[in-house]
Amino acid sequence: MTLASLPLTLVALQVVTGIALGAIYVLVGIGLSLIFGLMNIVNFAHGAFFMAGAYVGVFLYGYTGNFWVSLVVAPVAIGLLGLAVERVLIRPLYGRGPDDPLLLTFGLAYVVVESVRILFGLTGLPFSAPPPLRGAVDIGIGYFPLYRLFLIGFVGLVVLGLWLLIERTRFGLIIRAGARDPQIVQVLGIDIGRVWLAVFGLGCALAGLAGILAAPLQGVTPEMGVPVLAEAFVVTVVGGMGSLAGAVLAGLLVGIVVAMTSLIAPDLTKMAIFAVMALVLLVRPRGLLGRAGAFG
Amino acid sequence: MSGSAAGPARAVPSSEGSGAPGGRLARAGRHRVALSLAALALFPLVAPYEALAVNILVLGLYALGFNLLFGYAGLLSFGHAAFLGAGAYGCGIAIVQYGLHPLAAIGLGTGLAVAVAAAMGYLAIRTRGIYFAMTTLALSMCVYYAFYRAERLTGGENGLRGINVPALGLPGVSLPLLDPTVKYYVVLVFVGAAIWLFSRILASPFGAVLEAIRENEGRAEACGYDVRRVKLVAFVISGAFCGLAGALQAIHLSIVPIETMHYATSGEAVMMALLGGTRTFFGPFVGAATFLLLQDGLATLTSHWQLLVGAIFIAFVLFLPLGLWGEVLARLRRLDAAPGGAP
Numbered sequence: 205m206t207l208a209s210l211p212l213t214l215v216a217l218q219v220v221t222g223i224a225l226g227a228i229y230v231l232v233g234i235g236l237s238l239i240f241g242l243m244n245i246v247n248f249a250h251g252a253f254f255m256a257g258a259y260v261g262v263f264l265y266g267y268t269g270n271f272w273v274s275l276v277v278a279p280v281a282i283g284l285l286g287l288a289v290e291r292v293l294i295r296p297l298y299g300r301g302p303d304d305p306l307l308l309t310f311g312l313a314y315v316v317v318e319s320v321r322i323l324f325g326l327t328g329l330p331f332s333a334p335p336p337l338r339g340a341v342d343i344g345i346g347y348f349p350l351y352r353l354f355l356i357g358f359v360g361l362v363v364l365g366l367w368l369l370i371e372r373t374r375f376g377l378i379i380r381a382g383a384r385d386p387q388i389v390q391v392l393g394i395d396i397g398r399v400w401l402a403v404f405g406l407g408c409a410l411a412g413l414a415g416i417l418a419a420p421l422q423g424v425t426p427e428m429g430v431p432v433l434a435e436a437f438v439v440t441v442v443g444g445m446g447s448l449a450g451a452v453l454a455g456l457l458v459g460i461v462v463a464m465t466s467l468i469a470p471d472l473t474k475m476a477i478f479a480v481m482a483l484v485l486l487v488r489p490r491g492l493l494g495r496a497g498a499f500g
Numbered sequence: 501m502s503g504s505a506a507g508p509a510r511a512v513p514s515s516e517g518s519g520a521p522g523g524r525l526a527r528a529g530r531h532r533v534a535l536s537l538a539a540l541a542l543f544p545l546v547a548p549y550e551a552l553a554v555n556i557l558v559l560g561l562y563a564l565g566f567n568l569l570f571g572y573a574g575l576l577s578f579g580h581a582a583f584l585g586a587g588a589y590g591c592g593i594a595i596v597q598y599g600l601h602p603l604a605a606i607g608l609g610t611g612l613a614v615a616v617a618a619a620m621g622y623l624a625i626r627t628r629g630i631y632f633a634m635t636t637l638a639l640s641m642c643v644y645y646a647f648y649r650a651e652r653l654t655g656g657e658n659g660l661r662g663i664n665v666p667a668l669g670l671p672g673v674s675l676p677l678l679d680p681t682v683k684y685y686v687v688l689v690f691v692g693a694a695i696w697l698f699s700r701i702l703a704s705p706f707g708a709v710l711e712a713i714r715e716n717e718g719r720a721e722a723c724g725y726d727v728r729r730v731k732l733v734a735f736v737i738s739g740a741f742c743g744l745a746g747a748l749q750a751i752h753l754s755i756v757p758i759e760t761m762h763y764a765t766s767g768e769a770v771m772m773a774l775l776g777g778t779r780t781f782f783g784p785f786v787g788a789a790t791f792l793l794l795q796d797g798l799a800t801l802t803s804h805w806q807l808l809v810g811a812i813f814i815a816f817v818l819f820l821p822l823g824l825w826g827e828v829l830a831r832l833r834r835l836d837a838a839p840g841g842a843p
Contacts, residue, residue, distance in 0.1 A: 240630070244630070246630050246633060246634060293814065293818070296818060297817070297818070300821075302629065302630050303576050303630075303633075304817055304821065306576070306630065306633060307576075307770065307774060307813075307817045308814055308817040308818070310767060310770065310813075311771075311810045311811070311813035311814040311817060312810065312814060313810070314806050314807070314809060314810025314813070315807055315810040315811055315814070317806070318804050318806040318807035318810065319807060321804065322804055322807070430763060430764075431641070433637075433763075434637055434638050434641040434763065437634035437635070437637055437638045438638050440634065441627070441631060441634055441635055441638065445631065471649055472649075474642075474645040475642055475645050475646060475649075477638075477642075478638055478639060478641065478642030478645075479642075481635070481638055481639075482623050482639070482642075485623045485624075485626050485627065485635065486623065486626075489626040489627060
């Protein structure tokens with residue numbers, strides 16, 4: 205089956221599906237990229253935090269029945285976890301090579317995943333979109349699941365907020381300066397350690413938010429973070445590390461490629477993501493928007 | 501292949517026996533292959549049971565191959581499960597589907613791992629530093645899905661079953677692999693040969709260039725070395741060692757589970773190398789023994805042993821970055837140097 209033989213509306217709908225899927229990748233990718241851009245740390249526990257966020261959100265939803273509460277509490281909880289991790293585990297590693305925090309967060313992922321298994325069991329929890337967001341709406345080219353539309357809009361707002369934070373606030377100015385030269389920032393009388401703490405927490409919170417947002421699409425299992433980690437790496441490599449715009453572009457691109465492949469050749473869906481990365485590495489190893497200045 | 505890349509390296513002094521130049525430790529270091537083999541030959545005497553001892557041997561070789569990149573070239577890969585898996589599947593498919601002789605199958609498995617490593621390395625070495633870990637992880641997941649999908653050859657989700665090698669037929673003799681002691685020493689012959697080759701590679705000018713790249717990539721490049729090419733060659737050699745480990749594992753376990761290729765298996769190589777000590781020759785074997793004994797012991801206590809393994813690993817990163825064997829060597833070196841013992 206080729207793309208041309210399919211009805212145009214079906215292709216268009218699948219593109220929108222891809223954007224919804226990409227929205228998750230964008231959030232995960234931005235969190236990873238933010239931490240890397242400022243602190244030069246690759247957070248290997250990012251997938252585990254994503255999973256933990258989904259669990260916190262789904263668990264809370266079981267008690268409150270209110271998805272909005274989950275949407276707020278899950279990222280806050282994972283953000284706090286991130287703060288604690290930075291403070292207790294990662295801070296002693298500053299000054300060592302960039303491999304050490306990476307290895308540490310790799311071990312941490314084991315601890316987080318296994319803790320979730322102990323708390324919530326080995327099998328996953330089923331979860332579907334909350335009632336007000338169920339069903340489908342006509343978007344002009346056909347009916348589209350309401351929850352996925354909500355997902356696109358919500359992530360759009362979050363990205364806008366992040367952009368404003370980084371580009372338009374004093375805190376964002378410090379982040380951008382710190383990414384370029386932490387020592388100078390320190391000399392100017394700013395406690396860069398506190399900025400690192402805050403950014404690590406923010407990055408983890410974004411992972412948690414992505415987790416609870418993804419939960420209605422796939423349900424939650426303790427292992428759901430592993431493919432997400434690999435896919436987030438693809439997004440950051442394709443987009444260019446430390447680039448906010450790159451993460452958005454790459455996230456959407458990967459999402460659309462996945463959606464299109466699942467339409468044409470469902471067997472190859474998983475591999476298509478990595479084919480995109482291989483292609484980018486061959487043609488433009490620094491990523492689509494890499495080196496345009498951190499957070500450019 | 502490595503000869504031309506390492507050609508100009510003849511002037512670089514070998515880093516053998518760093519520490520006290522004439523110390524006993526440095527002298528012992530010259531016999532690292534013999535000492536390693538002696539330790540591994542005696543290991544079954546203390547191992548809890550032989551199947552575990554063979555596992556430690558095989559995964560030690562896997563960690564050794566990984567450590568060529570991480571410990572010596574400073575490249576942290578999270579994709580080495582692809583090579584272990586390619587070696588295992590290559591060997592297993594050759595035996596199950598084509599009925600080849602185990603020796604030919606081991607050769608084929610290693611060859612497949614080399615091919616996978618060449619393809620992955622070609623892409624991965626385009627990225628530097630920390631990107632490298634992410635790229636290798638992502639590429640190995642791609643290999644994982646490819647083998648998962650190729651169900652007719654690999655058995656897909658169920659793994660490749662029925663790799664039965666009851667005996668290794670050689671001209672004149674037939675070695676019964678069902679006897680666990682015989683199996684251990686047959687595997688040790690392969691692992692021993694690999695250890696010898698590994699030591700030769702490290703002692704060669706090529707090995708010196710690898711360490712130069714680890715210490716300062718820019719300077720190595722400025723000295724005229726084709727850094728990308730050296731990295732690619734190292735990547736492929738590393739993949740070959742891991743592929744051999746995979747082939748031996750397939751024969752040992754008589755099954756190749758799909759998890760062999762999973763990201764978690766790549767992580768195990770990282771853990772084992774770090775637990776043992778990445779800057780040491782024998783560390784990966786110490787690390788493999790530690791990891792597997794830990795896993796074996798903890799699994800009898802709790803099904804959540806991964807929590808403890810993760811916590812122990814975190815503690816190592818924080819407090820014991822040299823690893824167990826690295827720490828032992830560092831202490832011995834201090835003892836060696838302290839009383840002015842060097843003649």
